[in-house]
Amino acid sequence: MKPALVVIDMIKGNEPFFRETHRRIIPNIKKTIERCRKLGIPVIYANDSYMESDWIFNFMKKHAIRGTEGVEVIDELKPEMGDIVIEKRRFSAFFRTDLDITLRELGIDTVLLAGINTHVCVLATAFDAVSSDFNVILLEDCCASHKEEIHEFITKKFKGMPAFKVLSSEEFFSEFSG
Known part of the structure; x- marks a missing residue:
């Protein structure tokens, strides 16, 4: 297994929309990023980065406008030298980006997925990863x-699938180093 961690949409432009469920995962993501870096697992950030007149704003509140602070990763999870940052304009981190x-x-x-929202961008990225x-x-x-x-609901639906596993970060690191 040769994995990379893809952290999805943990950006400043999404912070105003963060709920307790979102804030609760920040320490887990931070710890996972640190462990990945130590193990030489690439860390990739896939961030919303929209044009001012983007079609997606027909049904979403404007946020994460390209060229603004809103597209930057939140301070707690800031990228370091060697990390990769990819801008995305749609839900999947694969759609018309350089991720593939x-x-x-x-x-x-193997793609490890972290970030928000499980049922939208994370799931869309997961499906495109398997399709790729x-x-x-x-x-x-x-x-x-x-x-x-x-x-x-999402995590229970996909638990036990062969090409699309659902694991805790601890389960992954045990499996990876075991």
Whole structure:
């Protein structure tokens, strides 16, 4: 297994929309990022980064406008030298971005997913990863939705799937180093 961690939408532009469920995962993501860096697992941030007139704002409040502080990763999870930051304009981190080619150039075969929202951007990215022939591990303690029951519904639905695993970060690190 050659994994990379993809942290989705943990940006300043989303902070005004953070609920307790979102804030609760920040320490878990931070710890996971630190462990990945120590193990040489690439850390990739996939961030909302929209144009002012983006089509998506027909049904979403404007946020994360390209060129503003809103597209930056929140202070608690700031990228470090060697981390990769990818801008995205749609839910999936794969859709019309450099994520696929970046993963392939790094020799990655497994995508670890962290971030928000489990039922939207995380799930869309997971499906596109599997469709692009990557194994997926959704780190359930590093992902959240605005409602806990939505997050739990998604994680329960996919637990036990072969190409799309749902594990806690501790379960992943035990499996990876074991």
